[in-house]
Amino acid sequence: MGCEGEWACGAPRECGEETVGWCGCDGFTFYAPENCPGRRYVHAGPCDALGVVDEEPVEAVEGNSVCQSSEDCPTGWVCAGSEGCSTLWTCVRRLRMRPRCSRHEETFCSCEGDSFTASRECPGRPYLQRGYCPGDEPPEPVVAEGMDGGVPPAAAGRDAGRDAAPPPSGPRVCVRNRDCPRGQVCIGDEGCTSDWHCGRPPERCIADTQYFCSCGGETFTASMTCPGQPHRHRGSCLPEERSR
Structure with missing residues (x-):
């Protein structure tokens, strides 16, 4: 806080979910997430009103x-x-x-x-x-090749609804959120040695994002609490970017 001195880039931190007003060093109010104003400011909260305008002209x-x-x-x-x-x-x-x-x-x-x-x-x-938020993606229809109503063509004369094979038990294996049904996300442990499965997120998916290093060695950006795909670690794959 304060308008003296310089600001510098630092380690990422968790920002608040609400957007609040901050009084900038230019005397004007700006809006940014809680705990992360992103620029120098006089104090938290809007600046004092400079006057009352009955109706602002459209050009302004x-x-x-x-x-x-x-x-x-x-x-x-x-x-x-x-x-x-x-x-x-x-x-x-x-x-x-x-x-x-x-x-x-x-x-x-x-x-x-x-x-x-x-x-x-x-x-x-x-x-x-x-695109959809994590967990909001609509389920993709699954149609097996060579199947008629879920059963092989040779069995088409039977009741496909009753004779269809039961769905596999256990959670569905996934590599991205789009592999999961609506209301579920792809979740699992950090690292690339175990499968991830579809399920309800263990905590609320927030809008604040950060870098993750995928198992394919590519940096991607996702929700801090719901990355939605297996990854090696949090942060960029490139060492020089990890402090961003």
């Missing part, structure tokens, strides 16, 4: 009106910003959006950890990533 809204969704913006404006949950979103004129907002929908994972569907170009609210 763009780039200055902070929003959590397009509902916070005037008619003809949308809430826009960068992917991720550590940046501030502001109201932008819909006609200035590039690419333009379309009716083509896509699924997004919100900063609150719930999946939502919105315009592909204009989701209208901050989001962690494109």
Whole structure:
């Protein structure tokens, strides 16, 4: 805290789940996760009001009106910003959006950890990533080749519903969250010597992310509490990146 001295990069730490106001050294309020302001600040909480404005002119809204969704913006404006949950979103004129907002929908994972569907170009609210949140992925249909209703073709004359082989017992082996049914994630022990299985996450999946080193030697980013795939260790695979 304070506006004297320089800030430097340090070891990652767990940020809070809530986005709160901070009073910046420029006298303006900015918003960032609890415990992780990401910049120098005078104190926690919004800055003191400099005055009361009855109605802000429309020309002053763009780039200055902070929003959590397009509902916070005037008619003809949308809430826009960068992917991720550590940046501030502001109201932008819909006609200035590039690419333009379309009716083509896509699924997004919100900063609150719930999946939502919105315009592909204009989701209208901050989001962690494109695609489903961990555990929200719809189950993929499993159809075995050479099977008719779950039984071999030779047995098609019988009642496929009664004669189908029972599903395998025990938890389903997985390598990613998409291998698991809705409401479950791919979980397991750190390291690459044991199988991971689908199940309920042992703790709530949070929106804060960090680096993980996959069993294939590639660095990936995922929820701090639900990485969703086997990995060698937390942190980047490259030593020089582990302190980021």
